[in-house]
Amino acid sequence: MISETVRMRYGWIIILWCMAVFPVMAQRMHVEDFGRYKKPFLHKASFTTDKRQALLDFFTNEKGFQFFVEDAPVAATEGEGMVTLALPHRTGSLIIKHPVYGQLAWKVPNGVLKKKKHYHAYLHTESLEKEFRQQKQWALISTVPERAIVYVDTVIHPLLDGNLSLYLPLGRHVCRIESPFYQTLNDTIELTDIVRFEKRYVLQPFYAYLTVETDWPDARICLDGDSLGLQRVETSRLMPGRYRLTVNLGDSLYYEQWLELANAERKVVDLHGIELRPFPQLGQSIEMSGFPDEVLADSMASDGLQEQSGQWADVHITAFDVDTEIWLNRERLGQGEWRGNLAPGFYAVSSRKEGLDSRTDFFWVDAGKSVELNLISPLADYGLLNVSCDEVDATVFLNGLAIGSAPCVLRNLPVGRTYRVRLVKGRKAAETLVRLRGNDIVNVKLKLK
Template structure:
């Protein structure tokens, strides 16, 4: 193993030189008819005076060097398609070298080289390509500018920046100028020299702006900030960008002196100003008529009196009151004068009057103006405040009347009102109700009646609702009486987890999973019925009580009876113990009575050596067997899917001799059978398992002889067996 590893390593080492050169020898052959090496003009002598051998190296490439060792190459001549190499006789190796193709070192010449003979050596080489490289005169210039939206001008031409602020161009060697501009930044100017190495220019432009932050400890949030006349919102002001240089800062707040300051913003710097505002107000109290509205410079301030801050200045203060002359006063306030009175009192507005004459029919009606009783008709009122006045006339036995009249300054207005002693009143309610007035039936709502303007006892009643009775003075009431009667019942929700029938006090109320019914106040019996089961509870229905009743029944696993008393079925069976085979079954149920027949073919034939009663010679028979069963039974239902059917019947076992050697009738036997069929029924499918017991009652002569030599058929005639089957029900 070690020797084999060394041989493999040696072979790899020998192959490595070949991988680094592109020269190999295709063939080396003597040219028997070529006399070039021994012909005058092409013949050459070596240093010993002997005629040289000539090797014609066939190759399309040029520039090869040859070496044959100490004796040396005598001469080489470049010919078309080949190189003539003159060498001394008896050389054993030749080395071929090329500047691009590499070296083929010490190629062993496969035969002895003789003097004055010509040989051909064919080379296989790679191709030599001549590449002319031009001198580099151009290179890339790459710019990285921040911010990225600056304008770049390079060598007098615009150069577009990408989204990251980068750009590049390919330029000849030399020196170039660039210029970078952007609003709010200092212009950047410079030069770049393009050489053999890629040039990169990185410029972060210097901002020509800074930031202003303004805050105040006493200004609050309603102070507005202005810079150079532009509104920048309320305090505090966070990092407002401004151009470098001077700016005018103003802070204006009501009731405060204007804050004004010149600020200087430096490049790329944040100036923070903490403004202290000086108050220019004083708290004043304005009083006058308790029923008058107070206005300051046309702005409503309050009713009766007002207290609040006022800044230094001149104000127009008014006390306004309906039907009165407005009190007006102009006041100049100096908020810094603490010695001045801080309570401003104004005289009450003066009333403006007109006159009113009131008459009525009948007379002696009480007159009230704006709710204030003034006397009885006929009545003259000398001083009545101007404007729209509400005049009410009332008299026992008559409907109270109200009229509106306009009173003008220094003018007399007249008003005459006729009082009625009866009024038509309309009655409505939330449910159709019986209306009785003073114990007399009027009608069903909605209805109306003409009533005298006195007190009347009015009542409304409706079935299953609470009655309502009140005494109402018609003369003071409206022409519409609308009542809401309260119900004597409540909506009760009855629910169940199953689809049940619901009863209320023994009467069917509905069915389903949930119903809602209006039930009168009081005790009631609520019951639910489901699948022959019932549950009952008693509830008290009252205002505010719980309004739901719930029942729960256990859900049956099966909802449908699949075991039918009248059915016909057909299917497949398999006998799996003593007699093994598959077959078919057919039967029916009429009520509980059952009848069925089945046919079973044995799984395989069996060869038996035996003697027949008519043939004393031993022979071998190949039997195929069948069994036919006929049974009657009585089905017993066990739930919705299971039926158990005890059965009795007879079975015939028949054998067929397929060898046809025996000349007598095929063996057969008859057995009495008792069985118990267990059936699982689901919809139209029935799966059955039937334990059986067979008792032989008759055997043919052939069967008697056969069971003596084969216990297989003896077991098939008697004892336990098991039949399984699957059927379709029709």
């Protein structure tokens, strides 16, 4: 028979075990960056509110959450990358449950949730088994002309300065760019988790048209010194701008005029019934020169490029330590360090140590350009940092080192450390301290001052 003392001892052990295990499960889910949407001054609010309830947006990519307020379930509306809750007025705490990440009792920071207000927070989850994968990437689009309308997946983005930055889901997106007096441009952009997408679109203007008519069958019509034809000519696809129109009969110049062609203009120059007389001999020097030399220079440059395309590139790959293996396109190159020549193309590189493989990274080799790669350790845990600000192409400094331009996603950063992020553009700057978490991405958005 088991004595009463032994039973009490085992009972206390079970109670203490439960108290130790359940909080650990709860710590796999936590809420950060709580705040409230605020209406811009003298502008219409871009968010919705409810007259009787408080609205709360939880930003998360996971599904299957259950929410409770004082044991009463709360209906949740799932959207793209977020969950929206309609909560009772003056809600002070919330119970969050998930079949994988456990349970979390969350208390509203510094007060309660009130009706007619819309709040937001990040609901972070940490899975020891599931590898975090980046879901979105930055796309930077610039246009010529600067005033244009960009459609991305049917969403309209008007531009005034020719620059557009969007944080979009990975994959393909349909893009259309329009501007008055320019031809519409259609394209498909593809976003990957390797690097942000950058592209400059130059729209082609509508072409101008020119028609010139004379009475003389032998009259040679020229535009900027180039012969267009005799007596009557009709041109197409002329770029808008200023041109010099001349009419020659034999070796003599009989007519000269400067024309201004606008976008999509159809200009007609009618010389019927106009008495033409030869210009002085001094005015005949209208033939353009220098074209053979320019063509020769272009061909020489092209030949030089063809010679360079046959070159190989010097590639230097360094592993995390001397005992880490280097793998290129699933073939073992060596360990510690490798240097050699590779043909231009696309390559996949990774490292391996003690039976563990690192994440595979991809890089492009250009002819004649050296490549330096430092591989991450397969034994360490790395996180991602999404950096953005209110201006495009601000220089990003991480712990004092310039490593890119905002907006961007920084990869392969060891977790459990504190990083100082500083953004600088001209005389404006902003900085903050960030601590990375494992298997997750941390969003940092600053405003330059």
